[in-house]
Each structure stands twice: as structure tokens, then as C-alpha cells.
Amino acid sequence: MTPPYIAVIFSSQRRDDDDGYAAMAERMVALAAAQPGFLGIESARGADGFGITVSYWRDEDAVRAWKRDVDHLDAQRRGREHWYARYAVRIARVERAYGLDSDAPLLPTERP
Incomplete structure (x- = not known):
């Protein structure tokens, strides 16, 4: 992903009962991926139920539509x-992104 783009950061503490959560989460990822302006998603959840999901979007209009x-x-x-x-x-605007990845710049100096 080449900046700028929008990151939606969702932090949550789950309750113990699943009650269809896993199926709904999988469905939402598939549905989001089909939305115009969707760029990607990353998610992690600890054994204590605390999780963070970051979805990436082309612009704020795409976020509002989702x-x-x-x-x-x-x-x-x-x-x-x-x-x-x-x-x-x-919700944050990503201005620079870099890391150890063949698709990302190693230095934060590249701009679109």
C-alpha cells in the first residue's frame, strides 16, 4: 500500500461467549474485502480476549461507506x-509507511 491511506483501528475486549462471533468476523472480513476502496486488514487477539484489528482504506469516503x-x-x-x-x-491517515518487506520502502522518505 502506498500512502496516503486511511487506517481504521478497532481495539476490543471480548466477552467469554462466542455466540457466533467467529463466523461473523470471517463474514465481515470477506464483505469488507469486496467493498470499493478496501486495501487490506490485519488482526490479532490475545488469550485474554483483547484484540486489535486494523483495516486499511483508500480514503474517508470508503470508510464511511463501510x-x-x-x-x-x-x-x-x-x-x-x-x-x-x-x-x-x-481513524487515522497514514502519511508514511515503511518496514522490512519487498513491497514497502525501507526508509520513510518515499512519497506518492
Whole structure:
């Protein structure tokens, strides 16, 4: 991904009951991947139930469209009612990205 782009950072503390969470999470990843402007996703969850998912989007319009998706709205509602003890959403604009990867610059000096 070449910056700039938008990162949506979702931090959450899960409750113990799965109640369909795993299936819904898998479905949301597939649905997000089909949305215009979707660039990718990374996710990790610890044994204590704390997790962070970062989805990447071309621009804020794509993020807003995803937030309003009917199936995503249902998943959000179910998350508040059943799956999460707490969560936070942060939206950030990525200006530079670099790392040890053949597709990413090693220095933060490359700009689009």
C-alpha cells in the first residue's frame, strides 16, 4: 500500500461467549474485502480476549461507506449487545509507511 491511506483501528475486549462471533468476523472480513476502496486488514487477539484489528482504506469516503453497510451495521449491533465488554475505534491517515518487506520502502522518505 502506498500512502496516503486511511487506517481504521478497532481495539476490543471480548466477552467469554462466542455466540457466533467467529463466523461473523470471517463474514465481515470477506464483505469488507469486496467493498470499493478496501486495501487490506490485519488482526490479532490475545488469550485474554483483547484484540486489535486494523483495516486499511483508500480514503474517508470508503470508510464511511463501510460503516453504513447494512450487514456491517448488524454486526456492530450484535457486537455491542453480545460480543464486546468494551471497544474503541480510531481513524487515522497514514502519511508514511515503511518496514522490512519487498513491497514497502525501507526508509520513510518515499512519497506518492
